[in-house]
Amino acid sequence: MKRTAFFALACVLLAAAVVVSCGQRDVNPMIEVSTPPHFPPMIYDLNKNPVTQAGFELGRALFYEGQLSRDGTVSCGFCHQQSAGFTHHGHDLSHGVDDRLGKRNALPIQNLAFYRDFMWDGGIHDLDLQPLAPIENPVEMDESMPNILEKLRKHPHYPRMFERAFGTPEITGERLLKALSQFMVTMISANSRYDQYLRGETQLTADELRGLQLFKQKGCDHCHSGGLFTDQTYRNNGLSLAFNQDVGRYEITLNEQDKYKFRVPSLRNVEVTRPYMHDGRFRNLEMVLDHYSEGMEDIPTLDPLFKRTDGKRGIPMTAEEKRLIIAFLKTLTDETFLHDKRFSEPE
Amino acid sequence: MKLHFRFLHIIFLSGFTILTACKNEVEPEFNPSARGRLLLEFDNVVGTRDLELNRGVYRNAAGEEFSVSQLQYYVSNIRLRKTDGSEYVVPQDSSYFLVQEHKPETHIIRLSVPQGDYAGVSFILGVDSLRSTMDISRRQGVLNPTDMSREEGMYWTWNSGYIFLRMEGTSPQIAPDPSGNRRFRYHIGGFGGGFGTPPVRTINNIKTITLSFGRDIAKVRNNSTPQMHIIGDVLKVFNGSTTISLAQNPTVMFSPFSVNVANNYANMFEYHHMHTIVGR
Numbered sequence: 001m002k003r004t005a006f007f008a009l010a011c012v013l014l015a016a017a018v019v020v021s022c023g024q025r026d027v028n029p030m031i032e033v034s035t036p037p038h039f040p041p042m043i044y045d046l047n048k049n050p051v052t053q054a055g056f057e058l059g060r061a062l063f064y065e066g067q068l069s070r071d072g073t074v075s076c077g078f079c080h081q082q083s084a085g086f087t088h089h090g091h092d093l094s095h096g097v098d099d100r101l102g103k104r105n106a107l108p109i110q111n112l113a114f115y116r117d118f119m120w121d122g123g124i125h126d127l128d129l130q131p132l133a134p135i136e137n138p139v140e141m142d143e144s145m146p147n148i149l150e151k152l153r154k155h156p157h158y159p160r161m162f163e164r165a166f167g168t169p170e171i172t173g174e175r176l177l178k179a180l181s182q183f184m185v186t187m188i189s190a191n192s193r194y195d196q197y198l199r200g201e202t203q204l205t206a207d208e209l210r211g212l213q214l215f216k217q218k219g220c221d222h223c224h225s226g227g228l229f230t231d232q233t234y235r236n237n238g239l240s241l242a243f244n245q246d247v248g249r250y251e252i253t254l255n256e257q258d259k260y261k262f263r264v265p266s267l268r269n270v271e272v273t274r275p276y277m278h279d280g281r282f283r284n285l286e287m288v289l290d291h292y293s294e295g296m297e298d299i300p301t302l303d304p305l306f307k308r309t310d311g312k313r314g315i316p317m318t319a320e321e322k323r324l325i326i327a328f329l330k331t332l333t334d335e336t337f338l339h340d341k342r343f344s345e346p347e
Numbered sequence: 348m349k350l351h352f353r354f355l356h357i358i359f360l361s362g363f364t365i366l367t368a369c370k371n372e373v374e375p376e377f378n379p380s381a382r383g384r385l386l387l388e389f390d391n392v393v394g395t396r397d398l399e400l401n402r403g404v405y406r407n408a409a410g411e412e413f414s415v416s417q418l419q420y421y422v423s424n425i426r427l428r429k430t431d432g433s434e435y436v437v438p439q440d441s442s443y444f445l446v447q448e449h450k451p452e453t454h455i456i457r458l459s460v461p462q463g464d465y466a467g468v469s470f471i472l473g474v475d476s477l478r479s480t481m482d483i484s485r486r487q488g489v490l491n492p493t494d495m496s497r498e499e500g501m502y503w504t505w506n507s508g509y510i511f512l513r514m515e516g517t518s519p520q521i522a523p524d525p526s527g528n529r530r531f532r533y534h535i536g537g538f539g540g541g542f543g544t545p546p547v548r549t550i551n552n553i554k555t556i557t558l559s560f561g562r563d564i565a566k567v568r569n570n571s572t573p574q575m576h577i578i579g580d581v582l583k584v585f586n587g588s589t590t591i592s593l594a595q596n597p598t599v600m601f602s603p604f605s606v607n608v609a610n611n612y613a614n615m616f617e618y619h620h621m622h623t624i625v626g627r
Contacts, residue, residue, distance in 0.1 A: 013558050048482055115459040122542075123506040128483050132492060144500075145493035176484050252506055253549055255605055344354020 036190035039227040044113040054164035059183025069141035085269035092280025096140035104246040105280035139311040189337040211328025229267035238296025289322040361387040377462040383567035386574040408586035413518040418448040420512040428467040445489035464563040469557040473511030476538040505578040552609035558618040587611030
């Protein structure tokens with residue numbers, strides 16, 4: 001009799017365990033992050049940080065959390081606004097807490113799972129470690145990680161969200177960073193009209209097609225190459241040093257050859273990420289192309305691609321050619337991505 | 348019954364053997380497969396004087412007066428050399444320590460090692476390049492970049508990598524900064540990361556320090572814990588192959604000049620003496 005009771009109890013417990021574990025699986029399903037067909041291979045290792053629904057939601061909440069800054073006012077989303085391709089709309093240089101001004105223009109957050117390193121100077125080589133830089137930068141969020149973790153531990157919702165994402169309510173720096181990465185690696189922009197054209201789903205206009213042809217013919221795609229529209233190198237494109245002597249990549253490598261070099265930025269969503277260049281000196285794409293055709297300064301580390309046989313610098317382009325190239329660049333705007341509710345601030 | 352007798356016999360004989368062994372050898376017996384403790388004590392000084400944070404006023408070879416407000420450095424990848432020439436390598440995951448002058452409890456590094464006779468130690472002053480690029484899950488304890496206050500931070504967030512040695516202080520010879528402070532800040536790091544293909548390496552300030560215990564032998568036993576007293580001389584950060592002037596270099600961080608500082612501090616450590624603590 002006793003033995004039967006024990007057996008029954010064991011069965012009940014086992015059944016409960018099965019239900020609970022199945023339940024958990026339902027509560028926190030995996031999110032598949034796949035590589036778009038014409039993209040380079042993914043660099044972020046999803047095996048070390050598999051993306052789950054709860055991890056993604058936590059990452060999203062943290063991305064829009066002002067408590068990640070010293071005075072609670074500046075979240076990641078403050079300078080990385082979705083409608084502006086996750087850049088700081090209209091700001092040449094971004095400002096952080098107390099309106100302190102940074103020295104560089106906020107880069108877009110998109111397709112980061114495919115990048116080898118981050119920032120205009122490439123100083124960070126692991127997406128998980130990337131958020132530490134703006135968090136601790138005095139002119140950005142000006143906060144320390146131990147403080148943030150303390151604030152989140154006392155928060156009414158975060159312990160529960162960490163538990164849903166990672167199994168226990170413990171809030172650690174590693175978990176916070178992994179959750180932010182889970183959010184960021186899902187932010188893939190690969191559904192612009194150009195992508196749809198590549199997939200045979202839509203047609204480009206005659207001007208846009210002519211622009212695409214010129215984009216290749218003029219060699220823009222030499223650096224802005226592949227599905228990401230960047231070869232992920234650091235180059236000097238002849239920006240005048242008159243008002244800004246930022247040495248760029250040199251700060252990271254301490255190699256004289258890298259002075260004044262900056263990341264070749266992606267051109268995806270370039271229409272909405274104005275202003276342009278590492279210091280946001282150009283307000284619109286017309287100014288950018290004018291710089292490429294006749295604005296380049298002769299700086300020792302100027303990229304050889306821009307040195308012409310006639311001793312001049314830059315890429316010769318007529319006004320009409322520029323107009324067409326810009327028409328093509330605008331096909332890289334991904335309205336789906338820019339309005340995807342999954343990436344918007346949680347209500 | 349017979350079996351019992353034989354068993355007792357064995358016990359008796361082996362007990363006798365142990366007794367004999369103890370009698371014949373001068374040293375207490377130890378079991379090389381058992382573990383004991385060895386302590387490394389880092390005692391920071393300035394020349395012949397003790398380092399007193401904020402209070403002590405010292406003079407470097409450039410003739411400048413200075414005080415130290417903060418000194419901290421990583422000691423990692425510890426290896427112990429035995430008298431027979433073999434080496435015991437402390438398992439890497441538990442071989443990272445941060446010595447902080449203002450926290451006396453960090454001055455003594457407690458190691459669990461096989462019992463034996465040790466003649467010297469080597470360690471990296473800083474953090475090896477492999478660990479510097481590992482996943483965040485492999486950077487626990489003193490290496491956790493999310494567990495550092497700004498004042499004591501040993502990690503560059505903007506240029507992923509650890510600060511190996513951080514020393515700050517003041518000198519009346521330094522020109523005042525906009526807030527009127529005559530401060531110096533030395534944050535030295537650089538693990539020789541590579542960029543491009545083929546990679547061009549950045550500065551590598553990883554220094555391996557090798558110290559001999561001289562005529563001393565650190566005998567790690569069941570009931571004996573040697574504590575090796577190591578002196579770290581702050582003066583040698585400034586005085587060495589390069590005589591460093593604080594007035595000319597009040598701030599040294601990630602820059603080509605930092606190599607001179609690292610080359611100097613590579614010689615700042617010296618084995619001094621040993622205490623033996625009874626027990627573990």
